[in-house]
Amino acid sequence: MTPKQIDAFCRTLPAATRTVQWEGVTVFKVGGKMFCLIAPPGHSVGRVCFKCPPEHYEALSHAEGFRPAPYLARAKWVALDDPKFLTPAELKAYLKRALAPRLADEAEFHSSEPATSPGKPMKVPVNSIRAGNVIEYNGKLWVASKVEHISPGKGGAFVAIEAKALREGNKLQERFRSGETIEHVHIDDRECTFLFKDENGYTFMDKENFEQLVVGADVLDADLARFLQDGMEVAVSLYEGTPVGIELPKTVTLTVTEADAVVKGQSASSSYKPAVVEGGIRVMVPPHIGVGTRLVINTEDGSYMERAKD
Template sequence: MKVQVNSIRAGNVIEYNGKLWVASKVQHISPGKGGAFVAIEAKALREGNKLQERFRSGETIERVHIDERECTYLFKDENGFTFMDKETFEQLVVGADVLDEDQSRWLQDGMEVTVSLYEGTPVGAELPKTVVLAVTEADAVVKGQTASSSYKPAIVEGGIRVMVPPHIGVGTRLVINTEEGTYMERAKD
């Protein structure tokens, strides 16, 4: 179906130059001089090569219909990441080429994930916008840093490095934004 290029989001499958592409990064850019445009980074569905393209705002592009299934993450093995369809209880294996390292590092056992399928083949997965993880390592608070809004590095479950406010210590549960990998707030639990 033809849609305005402004409505394309990361994870959407588009048809461009006779190939199917999964949009991985979409930026809406409004320069001070000239017309606004949308920059799209995408990965070819079948071949895996990458595309960086700019479209003028208001242009139309073909968005391909894909099936989305609510799934639960089970485990990772040499074949990829295994999910269970919540309706049919069928297991779906999503390859490491589909779920990149930026996304896969946030996966937790039992996590609810939306898996996108095109003609029965997994082409993408949409993780929750946030995850709650506990801090496993954090630098000690340095006195005198409270006046400025400085952040310090901390390691959360899974070995992921996140910049956090100085008052955060080991064991603190944090809400982390999975798209940007940034600290949002302390978990309220």
């Protein structure tokens, strides 16, 4: 098979719904399962393996004329238990605990393929983009500030993205059809803990080297900032050493501070009512929810998900 044939074959495969790269490990989710491919430290796994789940790569490797790079022939596929990863930072922390010994065993691998360098764009499904991600569109770099997945009653589903130009500062509002691809720019994600907010912006501490990173209020969208809590673990995104955004956990637990009184006899199936949770966030909740109730809130759209179990 020629490189073009391999590339064409890969385009027929199901794309990964989410990817994270860390020290030669590529992790992605296919068919509801989490897999990772261990490659040499400092090297990427390449376009073919990025798009191939294990079962497809195994079949492809036996195809006549297929000659993968030497290290790929010996690379290891590892199926991971999926503990409902919420952020790249949480997933990387899991990898450090679970896969560090395996990475040490693979140190003898050799490859001439360069690692994915910061700032280099890579096509990904637009559905995988989240607030805080850097994308390349119309020749410019943009930081996504708000991402909405919309399924109208008529017509196909689409993804609405609001973004801010990384250098110029102007804003963008664009809609993409669900299933389209977009250029996601590789940036440096740091596992950090939120410390405090002051006149300089939002201060986070890098969990690895304890360096303090300040994200300006002009960089951090207000819709994201309202969910920050003391000690919250997030991923701070840096481009050329400058913080350009953060990625929050997918959900956060907050306490209701204001709500209409519970009406006797009213059921959960009744229409939702407005309420206010910590941070002054307004949310629609079931009628039986009262002040003091702890709720799980979706940080992507600020919607009520469920009553907290703690």
